[in-house]
Amino acid sequence: DAKTTQPTSMDCAEGRAANLPCNHSTISGNEYVYWYRQIHSQGPQYIIHGLKNNETNEMASLIITEDRKSSTLILPHATLRDTAVYYCIVRVVGTYKYIFGTGTRLKVLA
Amino acid sequence: EPEVTQTPSHQVTQMGQEVILRCVPISNHLYFYWYRQILGQKVEFLVSFYNNEISEKSEIFDDQFSVERPDGSNFTLKIRSTKLEDSAMYFCASRNGDSGSEKLFFGSGTQLSVL
Numbered sequence: 329d330a331k332t333t334q335p336t337s338m339d340c341a342e343g344r345a346a347n348l349p350c351n352h353s354t355i356s357g358n359e360y361v362y363w364y365r366q367i368h369s370q371g372p373q374y375i376i377h378g379l380k381n382n383e384t385n386e387m388a389s390l391i392i393t394e395d396r397k398s399s400t401l402i403l404p405h406a407t408l409r410d411t412a413v414y415y416c417i418v419r420v421v422g423t424y425k426y427i428f429g430t431g432t433r434l435k436v437l438a
Numbered sequence: 439e440p441e442v443t444q445t446p447s448h449q450v451t452q453m454g455q456e457v458i459l460r461c462v463p464i465s466n467h468l469y470f471y472w473y474r475q476i477l478g479q480k481v482e483f484l485v486s487f488y489n490n491e492i493s494e495k496s497e498i499f500d501d502q503f504s505v506e507r508p509d510g511s512n513f514t515l516k517i518r519s520t521k522l523e524d525s526a527m528y529f530c531a532s533r534n535g536d537s538g539s540e541k542l543f544f545g546s547g548t549q550l551s552v553l
Contacts, residue, residue, distance in 0.1 A: 371544035
């Protein structure tokens with residue numbers, strides 16, 4: 329089973345920041361948090377990952393709480409093309425499986 | 439940017455037939471995966487493969503499924519006798535290294551329809 333919980337759906341106005349939360353209260357000290365998204369039925373697309381420090385790349389920012397039990401993916405200026413299902417993933421302890429949960433369906437509104 | 443390539447993009451088969459789904463992982467990657475997604479459902483892990491053997495598999499990956507890396511570039515998923523419930527999108531993925539922070543790269547998928 330996935331080690332993460334996310335809201336089922338969210339809406340965001342175009343041009344505004346989209347903040348997608350994720351809870352991973354059972355995360356272990358050496359496990360990374362990954363974010364992927366899936367547009368329609370395309371292959372999941374990597375967005376960003378982190379261990380304990382906040383991370384930023386050209387697509388998004390990742391904020392991880394100090395206790396590491398939750399994180400937030402931030403899309404700073406959402407566009408219509410960011411409409412997708414966003415998955416927060418923590419690797420299964422002792423394995424290299426990446427287990428997808430049900431994700432958050434983000435709808436960016438014009 | 440390097441890509442994981444999957445062929446065919448669509449495959450239609452009759453129930454009971456064998457199918458082989460093909461993938462070309464990114465060339466310097468060492469770990470290979472198959473996932474599937476039934477329409478409207480989440481992405482499910484099937485199997486991971488490293489050093490020419492299965493490293494992990496899910497309960498979905500029963501005796502009807504097999505994987506192979508027949509040469510230095512291809513990675514295949516075989517379903518021996520397809521069932522209606524095997525209809526799904528199948529994604530291949532690969533990653534490099536073993537540091538714990540490696541990102542998984544996915545192909546665009548093969549849509550399998552079993553009639």
